[in-house]
Amino acid sequence: MSASPGQVCSHCALPLASVSEIINDPGDPELRFCCPGCAAAHDLVAGFGLDQYYQRRVLDADARRIKPDDSQEGLEFSLYTEEKEKSGQTQSTLSLVIDGFHCAACGWLIEQVLARDSRVTWGRVNMTTQRLSVTWDGPADQANDILAPILKLGYRLFPFDVERVESERIARETELLKSLGVAGFAAANVMLLSIAIWAGYSQGMGPATRGMMHWVSALIALPAVVYAGRTFFRSALTALSAGRVNMDVPISLAVILTSAMSLFQTIVGAEYAYFDSAVGLLFFLLIGRYLDSRARSRARSSAAHLLALTARPVMVIQADGSTISLRPEAVTPDMTVLTAAGERISVDGVVLQGSSEIDQSLLTGETLPVTVEPGDAIYAGTLNIGQALHIGVTASSSGTALAEIVRLLERAEEGRARYVELAERISRWYSPVVHTLGLATFTGWMIFGADWQTAMLYAIAVLIITCPCALALAVPAVQVVAAGRLMRRGILLKSATALERLAEVDGIAFDKTGTLTIGHPVLVGASSSEDLQAAINMAAASRHPLSRALVRAGQEQGLKPDTSRPGDIEEIAGGGLRARTNGEIWLLGSRKFCEIPEQTGEDNNGPGPQLWFTRRGHDPVCFSFEDELRSDAAEVVLDLDRSGYSLAMLSGDRTGVVSALASRIGIRTWFAEMTPTGKYDWLSEKEKSGNRILMVGDGLNDAPALAAAHVSLSPATAADISQAASDAVFQGDRLMPVAELLMVARRAQKVIRENIFFAFAYNAICIPIAVAGYVSPLFAAVAMSVSSLIVLTNSLRLGKI
């Protein structure tokens, strides 16, 4: 039975046009499935009475289809389960990342399915982070049993160690949020009381009432300052004990001095107290800190999510031939590991048995798989797309080449962490200057014969008026607005200083595959539809990227693969496909595999990979493929070139391919056949000669270069390691975000400079007034609030441009 175009599988929504055997539901003619797994999953959902799921869900094109497969067979969830004794009963808890999460309905379905299991006491999906946490009464080894229905639905689950990856970030964010709440409460109440006090000055409030108001303010403000100011005080202390000054030093001093002096004024029954300034300052600053931390933690948690996907147990073959699954950390060299088809390899080793094709794109960025045979080396992080392999382990977990690269990256990142932010550079001399000024005011007034209390009052007025409120807000306010704007466009900023470094960039280096191009091959050139039809009938049986590209191309021309036609199809690793049809042999694969002599065929050195197709009685056909450019690549490159950036392309690919592509999109400087070290050296060289380069790349081979560049950017499809190494990640199939990011960074830097200029102008006017002793508390309060508001308003402009 064949499907009409546009029909999709009722469970996983796979277009049925590409499926050879459609399964119909005996009960309902409306239901059609692409495979028995999907039919079973649908039965399971219907059996639970949860079929509303199919109406409720909204499919997400970016998420993996929930097509059940056996890729998670053998994964022992109990290895990751935590057992606890609670009132005499064993309770087990497991945290998992969900792969295949489309929308809230998926979360609902998973929760409902778990709720049908009487052992489960808690099963909750966090829809923001796409994680599942399950607790059940019973020992840990029931884990697989409990999760089985969810796997049958087609979701993949990956154990995720919350404690290790996230606890520190969550604790910090919670502390900020609580501080923000306390500061907000205190600021609102103290300001209300202040309004009464200010009104009292003109309406003749008695000293007793005013004193009481001050005491109530102190009662609210002092605990709030201690609680909400912790973050700043701690950071200031850390900086001071390391012999440095950061922005938190003047903030802490201003807050502490203001509170202390206000308390003193309250005790002696003086007219003015400044509690509102102290808590107001903390409140404003905490808003900035909290938003900033949230924006960045979102980017970081998606990176952590990706890392969890690669941490999988390993199937170890024991001496007696039986297999056990172990955590990757527990695998030692000289063990033999079994890697199933479709599985990511998590050890370094040598192939002992079997031959297969390995997708090394995570390591090399190359889209085409390589063939491995017994004796060939294999690396952790690569994907086995052919047949099962037995691998003799040479290194595992932290000893793998992958782990070594990660360590190199971390070292490079530390180097970049030493980059000094603008705000930091200012605060390095700002605090000594301000504090000297305060001291000079005090000694000056003492020398001119004022009593120590007056002198102290004036000195503190100087410190309050120069309070770094506007200055401390100048940078974070802009960063929050810019990060929010970029996030709406699908760009996640990971590093706090990325914007600043981006604004300094004068050159851009692009990787080719996956960066300027989308990263998967596309059929180019025309071939007769009869040939194409015959070829896709065979290709549909294979998972090789070129086969899939061929099938896709066929579907675009309205052809449907029919795998029943060619008969028995056999996939030969590293060669191609062989089919036996009516006694004839059809071959689809490499030139060598199809036994085509080197001279024949049109384009011998075509730019991209090729597939050959031979049948008896037909001329051999050559299908050429090319990696498709991002749709707006040429446009964006031209745009960036006009804006005055020097552009370069660094690729590991062959010279012919790279030069063709460079001339097509208009990049004049290009380098082909570059090794990862070559890219790294080129960038270091440029950095040394004073250039500031933005590196845009995706492969693991780009990762050292990404870390070495002044600032770096990765597409969201990039290798996990590259995303971890880069300062920002962009989503989507377009290159536009690169230009957008640079534009926003430049604007942001301009607004930051305006803010800082304004903060200084404010100080230049107010400091002399304060030193002369003319600052009344009302003046101080108004001037400070107005300066903060102007800085905030100016920063908000950035979101609208």
Added chain:
Amino acid sequence: MGQSIMENLVYLIVIALALGGVGIFGLFWSIRSHQFSDMNGAANRILYDDDFDPGPKADNK
């Protein structure tokens, strides 16, 4: 008369602070019970009619 305004003021301040304290307590409670950890989930869950309770939160925090 003046005396009673002062007295009212004392009550009002205490009441205002108590209400504020309830607010702060509410914030701390909601942070502790993870209400801020899944904002998307809360927004979506309310759309599903079939209320069900996934059980008491296990004491793992």
